Amino acid sequence: MGIDALLGFAPALVARSRWQRVSNETRQRMGTISQCTPDLLLETNLEGVITFASERAIHVLGYDSFALLGQSIRDLAEGPVPILDGPPPDGQTMITWNTRWHHASGTGTYLTTVLTSMGSREHPRGLRGVVRDQQDRVETERALRESEERFRAALNTARNGIMLVANDGHVLLSNDALRRLLGRTELEMSALTVADVVPGRYVDQFAALMASRMWSDAVPRQYELQLQAANGTPLDVEITLSPVREDGRDTGTLIEVHDLTESRRTSETIRRMADYDRLTGLPNRDLFDRHVQRALIDARYQGRSVAVLMLDLDRFKLINDTLGHTSGDRLLRTVAERLTSHVPPQHVMARFGGDEFLVLAPDLGGRAAAEGIARRVLAAFREPFEHDGHQMKLSVSIGVAVVGGEQADADLLIRIADAAMHQAKDQGRDGYVIGSESASDPARLRLELEGDLRAAVEHDQLEVYYQPQLDTETGVVLGVEALLRWRHPLRGLVSPAEFVPLLEETGLIIGVGETVLRWSTDGGQPVRVAVNVSPRQLLVPNFGAVVRGILEETGLPPHALELELTETAAILDLESVLGVLGELQALGVTTAIDDFGVGESWLVRLRDFPVHTLKVDRYFVSGITEPGNALAIVEAVIALGHALGLLVIAEGVETEAQLVALRAANCDMVQGFYYAPALESGDCVRYIEERSAA
Numbered sequence: 209m210g211i212d213a214l215l216g217f218a219p220a221l222v223a224r225s226r227w228q229r230v231s232n233e234t235r236q237r238m239g240t241i242s243q244c245t246p247d248l249l250l251e252t253n254l255e256g257v258i259t260f261a262s263e264r265a266i267h268v269l270g271y272d273s274f275a276l277l278g279q280s281i282r283d284l285a286e287g288p289v290p291i292l293d294g295p296p297p298d299g300q301t302m303i304t305w306n307t308r309w310h311h312a313s314g315t316g317t318y319l320t321t322v323l324t325s326m327g328s329r330e331h332p333r334g335l336r337g338v339v340r341d342q343q344d345r346v347e348t349e350r351a352l353r354e355s356e357e358r359f360r361a362a363l364n365t366a367r368n369g370i371m372l373v374a375n376d377g378h379v380l381l382s383n384d385a386l387r388r389l390l391g392r393t394e395l396e397m398s399a400l401t402v403a404d405v406v407p408g409r410y411v412d413q414f415a416a417l418m419a420s421r422m423w424s425d426a427v428p429r430q431y432e433l434q435l436q437a438a439n440g441t442p443l444d445v446e447i448t449l450s451p452v453r454e455d456g457r458d459t460g461t462l463i464e465v466h467d468l469t470e471s472r473r474t475s476e477t478i479r480r481m482a483d484y485d486r487l488t489g490l491p492n493r494d495l496f497d498r499h500v501q502r503a504l505i506d507a508r509y510q511g512r513s514v515a516v517l518m519l520d521l522d523r524f525k526l527i528n529d530t531l532g533h534t535s536g537d538r539l540l541r542t543v544a545e546r547l548t549s550h551v552p553p554q555h556v557m558a559r560f561g562g563d564e565f566l567v568l569a570p571d572l573g574g575r576a577a578a579e580g581i582a583r584r585v586l587a588a589f590r591e592p593f594e595h596d597g598h599q600m601k602l603s604v605s606i607g608v609a610v611v612g613g614e615q616a617d618a619d620l621l622i623r624i625a626d627a628a629m630h631q632a633k634d635q636g637r638d639g640y641v642i643g644s645e646s647a648s649d650p651a652r653l654r655l656e657l658e659g660d661l662r663a664a665v666e667h668d669q670l671e672v673y674y675q676p677q678l679d680t681e682t683g684v685v686l687g688v689e690a691l692l693r694w695r696h697p698l699r700g701l702v703s704p705a706e707f708v709p710l711l712e713e714t715g716l717i718i719g720v721g722e723t724v725l726r727w728s729t730d731g732g733q734p735v736r737v738a739v740n741v742s743p744r745q746l747l748v749p750n751f752g753a754v755v756r757g758i759l760e761e762t763g764l765p766p767h768a769l770e771l772e773l774t775e776t777a778a779i780l781d782l783e784s785v786l787g788v789l790g791e792l793q794a795l796g797v798t799t800a801i802d803d804f805g806v807g808e809s810w811l812v813r814l815r816d817f818p819v820h821t822l823k824v825d826r827y828f829v830s831g832i833t834e835p836g837n838a839l840a841i842v843e844a845v846i847a848l849g850h851a852l853g854l855l856v857i858a859e860g861v862e863t864e865a866q867l868v869a870l871r872a873a874n875c876d877m878v879q880g881f882y883y884a885p886a887l888e889s890g891d892c893v894r895y896i897e898e899r900s901a902a
Contacts, residue, residue, distance in 0.1 A: 248339035254332060256281040256292050268319070268341050270312030281335070285309050286316075291325050291335060309339070317341065369445075369465035373418070375458065377402040386465055389445075391438040407436045413844060416851030417449060418461050431847075432840055435465065444468040485559040487537055488544035496558035496566055500618035503570035505827070507612060508709050509774070510571070515578035516618070517567040518607040518625035519547075519585065522637040524563040531596070539595050543602070550588035555581070566622070575642060578610045582640035589638075605632040606640035612709070658714065660696060661707050665716050670694050672727045673886035676895060677738070677857060677879045680871050685896045687736035687770070689879060690728035691886045692720070717742040722754060729769060730762040732889060734896060738770040738800060738821075746773070747784060752791030759795070766796030770821060774802050786816060793818045800857070803827075804845060814852060822849040824875070826860025833865045843873045850874070 248269065249262035261276040269276070269284070281289055288294065290303045302324045308316040320340045327333035360383075363370050369386025371379055382397040390397075390405060406414045410433045417431055435443045448464040483495035491499070503514045521543065528536035540563065547565060548557055556568040569581045585606060592599040607629030609621040628641040635641065664670055674688040694702040711717040721742050728739045745751060759766055771792065789799060800821030824845050831838030842858070849856040858870050861880030870878055884895055 246341075249337075250276070250281075250339065251326065251334060251336050252281050252292075253334040254292070256289055256335070259334070268339055269309060269317070283310075285319075285321075289335075290323055305337075369467070371397070371463050371465070372452065372460055373402060373463060374460045375418075377415070379405070380460065389437070389443065389465065389467055390435065396438070405435050407434050407442055410434055413848060416848045417447075417844075419851045420847040431844060432468070432837070444472050488541055488559050490544055490548075490565070491556060491558040493558065493560060493566075496556060496560075496568065497618035499556045499568050499570075500621060503568060504611075504616060506570065508705070511612070511709075511712070512570075513572040513574050513578070513610055513612050514621075515569040515572055515581065515608055515610045516621040516625045517569065517578075517582060517585065517640075518560065518609075518622065518629040519565040519567065520605050520629055520633070521563040522603045522605055522633070524602075527600070528563075535596055539593065539600070542593055542595060546588055546593070547585065550584055551581075560622075566625075572610070575610050578608050579640070579642065582606050582608055582642075586638070586640065603638035605629055605637050607632055608640055608642045610643060657702075657706065658710050661694070661710050662714070662716070664694055664696070665720060669696075670720060670723075671888075672724055673888060674733060674737075674892040675879050675886040676884050676892065676899075677877050678883055678899075680867070680875050680878050683883075683899065685735055685899050686877060687738060688733050688892060688896075689738040689772070689886075690724060690740070692724055692740075693886065712742060712744065715744070717744055718748060721745045722758075725755070726758050726762065729758055729764040732893060734893065736768050736770060737764070738772050740802060741771045741773055743774065746788050751788050752795070755792060755797060756795055759797075767798070770798045770800050772800045772802040772821075772823065773819075789818050819854065821855045821857060822852075824856065824858040826880070829858050829860045829866060829870070829880075830862075832869045833863070839869060839873075842870070842875075846873050846875050 246264060246267070247262075248264045248267075249260075250258055250265075251260040252258050258276050258279050258281060261271075261273040263273050265271050265273040265276050276284075281292075285305075286308045290305050302322055305321040305323055307319070307321070309319045311317045321337050322340070323335055323337045325332050325334075326336050363381075363383035364385075366383055366385055369389050370381075370383045371386055372381035374380050379397050379400045379402070382394065387394060387397055392400075402414055402418075403411050413433060430446060430448050432444070432446050435445050437443055444467075446466040446468055448466070450462045450464075451458050452460040452462050483492060484490065485492050500514070500516065506512070507514045524536070527539065531539075540559075544557070544559065544565070547567075551557055551567060552569075554570065556570075558566040558568070560566045567581065567585065569578060572578055572581075585604065589602055589604050592601050594600075607625040607627065609624035609628065611621065624643060628643060632639050632641040671693045673691050673693050675691055676685045677687040677689060678685050692704060692708065694704075694707050696702050708717075711720055721740075722745075725739050725741075728737050748754070755769075755771075759769065792799060798820040799818065800823055801817075801819055802823045803825040804822050822845065824842055828838050828842050828845070832842050833839075846856045855876050857877040857879065858866075858875050859879055861867055861870065861878040861882045863882060866880075867878060867882055884892075887895060
């Protein structure tokens with residue numbers, strides 16, 4: 209062959225050599241890939257005969273890869289083979305084929321195969337596939353399903369309701385007991401949030417409780433609140449919250465729900481036995497006294513009056529002796545029903561004993577309103593009573609005691625009403641008498657006290673004392689509260705409960721409040737000073753400028769001053785109050801909510817007002833070591849305050865047991881007689897120095 213012919217073949221030889229080299233490289237790469245992949249790679253011709261199998265065949269099917277060559281895929285796998293036994297796919301479409309394959313050991317193995325055709329649709333050459341062992345995944349999924357089924361079974365055998373709630377409030381899981389309690393299906397529960405099962409007034413509290421549990425394991429786990437059934441029925445429950453953590457992160461809250469219906473029914477029965485008269489079903493004296501004390505507190509903040517009426521049936525002893533005690537008891541029940549139907553529902557009826565009844569009329573405008581209640585009661589006896597088949601005419605004598613918010617108690621009011629009732633009997637029965645004209649008449653004493661108070665303001669007889677506020681854990685004094693005191697020339701120190709409401713009602717509080725603020729900021733106290741601010745002061749024009757001027761005058765740093773607002777401020781004009789608080793915040797002065805929970809509710813204002821401190825009222829602190837709900841309320845207030853990022857101070861701490869309970873509830877600071885009463889400025893400074901040196 210000549211040189212020209214060789215030159216003619218050269219390009220073809222070069223191309224063939226290059227193709228062989230590329231083909232070898234491709235085979236090497238495919239071999240490497242087939243060795244590294246855990247799956248079986250195979251190819252077949254158009255009859256399904258295996259023409260290539262990767263080395264993983266031994267691990268997937270138990271056959272050596274060479275042993276598979278020449279075998280039909282139809283003999284190794286069950287069922288028709290896609291692509292070969294069906295319509296050809298469109299182009300190079302991949303088809304997933306799940307079936308059982310015959311293992312070399314004689315067992316069946318569930319495998320997933322991804323198949324694609326080789327060649328074109330018009331000229332197919334066979335199949336190429338990846339066979340994957342899914343047994344581990346199947347076993348894992350089965351184990352997970354069984355584990356989940358066991359978990360659900362355990363949840364559904366629990367007597368209490370259980371739900372898993374995500375951090376965003378969505379219900380992730382619930383058990384049968386909870387769904388029965390709420391009257392909802394599993395599908396319904398999976399679409400709900402906390403806001404759908406908690407009544408609106410409890411949503412903020414519930415969110416605060418969840419947040420507090422995520423922040424601290426020291427927060428108590430059990431709380432009482434309400435849930436709402438699908439039909440809208442409120443349900444009293446006790447919940448136990450436990451944070452759910454994954455990889456150190458809080459991912460939700462597991463909530464156990466205990467239905468309190470039966471326990472509440474039992475408690476209600478016991479409570480009624482303790483607080484209600486067995487004969488008439490009306491409140492007894494103890495419960496009546498508590499209602500009176502509550503009404504007096506409200507009257508003090510609202511500037512209203514409270515009236516207590518003492519009712520005595522005229523000549524009932526004669527009826528009782530004539531008809532017998534059994535008949536007399538039935539008549540007393542009839543009288544109680546008549547009175548209840550004629551007394552406004554917001555009033556409280558009680559049986560005092562024998563044939564005597566009490567009526568508490570709260571939130572009155574004054575004496576005239578009390579007289580209206582007395583006349584209404586008299587009118588209730590104008591119609592005869594049907595009793596034992598007879599019509600019986602009864603009359604009643606009424607004594608009325610009327611007071612405002614000044615210092616008083618149920619015993620004093622009842623004594624006044626009792627004396628007035630006897631006076632009504634002396635005047636001929638079937639009538640009423642208001643109060644007493646004696647020197648001990650509360651109304652008369654109040655007028656005298658108001659005159660003396662005006663003189664005290666004029667002659668600077670008011671003083672400022674300071675009560676230390678201490679860290680609950682360390683006992684270190686962190687601040688003091690400035691408290692106004694009045695040293696009467698004859699009566700000595702007068703309780704603030706007596707004269708502060710008078711200052712409010714007379715308007716004297718504005719001038720006195722500014723004086724107290726100036727005294728307190730210039731009192732030389734080495735710690736933060738908290739000063740009570742009257743709601744009236746917040747409405748004084750340029751109050752923020754007044755505070756700024758006093759701070760500049762006394763040299764007290766703004767951050768060392770905290771102004772305490774009573775809950776009465778919550779009912780003032782929101783825009784005006786927010787404007788004043790905004791000025792104070794800009795100055796650097798902090799604000800606190802005093803007497804939280806005993807007046808108008810701050811819950812609707814906490815979101816709007818720039819407050820820094822929440823003060824738990826002594827009314828709740830005094831009962832935290834006794835049976836009842838006081839401790840739960842205090843714990844909820846503390847949790848709410850912490851959830852909102854507020855400092856929480858408990859007032860009126862008088863015993864070590866109260867301190868221990870507050871410490872366990874994670875309260876930040878305390879003040880009260882357990883550590884120190886309100887002290888004069890010099891004594892307070894020495895007390896702080898002694899505590900610091902201890």
